[in-house]
Amino acid sequence: MLFKNESIDINSLPSIDLEKFTPIEKRYRIIMVINSIISATIITIPIILVSIFNAEVPLYVRYALSAVLLTYIIFNIFWSRISIQYKSYLLRSNDILFKKGVIWKKTTAIPFNRIQHVEVKQSAIAKQLNLSKIVIFTAGGNTGDLAISGLNDQTANKIREFIMGKLKDYV
């Protein structure tokens, strides 16, 4: 037991262990893979350019390089399949929770009365897939902010409306 408290019973508090989280859209996997390909290419662009324009780079280095790149992308395709199952969110009457992580699991909770503002963002690729990202800002800076990607366009906007409605109650 955490500690004794006369006025409230710790065990009667709403507990996150018992509640059902909603998973994010499975389509989001496409974006996860595309993102990993983009980031892998950005990192390796200098090396690729050097090996293209410099004839002295031995052939086996080029093969090794492409093999590493390919393995990374293939790994990401498989990994995204697993990791997406662990990304889920839960909207309760007073707070929003987001779960993620396969090996290092993390559940972030933000009470509505600590939210500064809410944004819905959409990248060009996400727009094609009808996906949006909701970003929730608190006064806690970067560590206190929460971004949930891979939501249906309408769901993201609905959540935003819901939170904004709640925010009005607190001011």
Next chain:
Amino acid sequence: MYKADLSTPRRQNLLGLIVLLANSIRKIGWNILPLLIYALIKEDFYANNKLLIISAICVILILLVIHSILFYLNFLFSIENNDFVLRRGYINKKTIRIPLDKIQTVNTKQNLLQQILNVVSLEVDTAGSSVKEVSITALRRAEADIIKRALIEHKNENTDETDEKTTDKNNLIKLSPSDLIKIAFSENILKTGLLVMLTIYSVYSQYREYINRYFAREINDFENQLNTINYTAIAILLVLFIVLSIVATIIKTFIIYYDLSLIKTEKGFELKCGLLNRKNNIVPKHKIQLLKYSFNPIKKLFDIVSVTMKQASPNDVKEKQSLKIPGCSNRINNSVIEYIFESYSNSHFTTHFTAKYYFIRNWIWLSFPVAIAIQFLPEISQYTLAFIGIFGWFIPCTIAIWLSSKKRNFSISDDIISIQSGSSGTTITLIELHKIQSVKYRQSVFQKRRKLASIKVVTASESISIPFIDQQIASELYNYILYKIESSNKNWM
């Protein structure tokens, strides 16, 4: 009492012209100093180009004077419709408008020149990082006080009779020079010493050429002495280093904390300190997000704890937004805590300790990189390497990790959480539960096997983790913190 009309735009004190000029000369001066030194040291350069150098300096000075005058004339501030308005700039005109209730703190500062001219500079900090900090360079003390009051206590503008009661003020801490020396001895002397050495070395390497030329013989002698292993020389160097560290720490402590006084006001605290730059911070207590106090064995001996009170702040100005008291007695620390955390004295704390596995995890994190790094070292001498590795790194680190995992714990009461950490010293962080912004529950698969979890609490000034506690306790803590935040109607700011 003289009441200033703040609603019409006004300029700062005329003496601000001098301060502005001095500031810009200093700014430019630092940038061209290496160039200047170079010009003076390089043989013949100065003699040949005397006229050019002097006229260049004159032109720069004249430009700076014109800049200062224009800047001064175009710098206007006022309070309009509950906004603090600042107009500045002569080429790029800029108007900064800050709603009064967004203002976090208003501090006054005095550097040496301002102390001579008897003016203060006023700095306004906001909660958002988007608005750049705003400062007015020169105001008379009385005027600054009025503006400060108008900015901070704007809500009580109608009932401003109460702030005349200065006798009510309760002087909590006043540090005398002997206190400061005691504090300096209990600080991390070696750290300051190493920093000083580093600074000296970087200056030396920058101007090596010239120093080598002027002190060639001395350096040669010194190097000759070093080449023959001489134990007395090593001992002398060590003593010299320690003395240097102590002197540097004392000087540093005096410059920052000279004549520090902490006054308990009706709404919060007022802190004054500094030798060359005197600053004066007023912080309402409800804006304090967390309080940290720490001590080490030496501090315990002198009955000193150092206390830091942190306010809400965006990431980039963290240091600025805290009130730091380098040393006070335990009794005063307690009264500060009881003043900020009203329920502290009659709350019951239950303490929970960190699991042993925290030590093992950190120890693995430490030993793996070192074990791998050793493999890549050239084979100098296996035995020396092992000796240095074990006694210089492994054993001290293991002790430090063991201490830190043993000290790490948290205590919780109805409204307050207190988190203890540290290895050689001890730091205790106190947070009121309703000031927490968000909570994170973390559990790795390795932790899950041992039924452990970690919690991270994020406040507006810092985020603090509570690692490796029982998973049952962790989820109860998580739920309880959320319940406390959501059910509280107290404002966090």
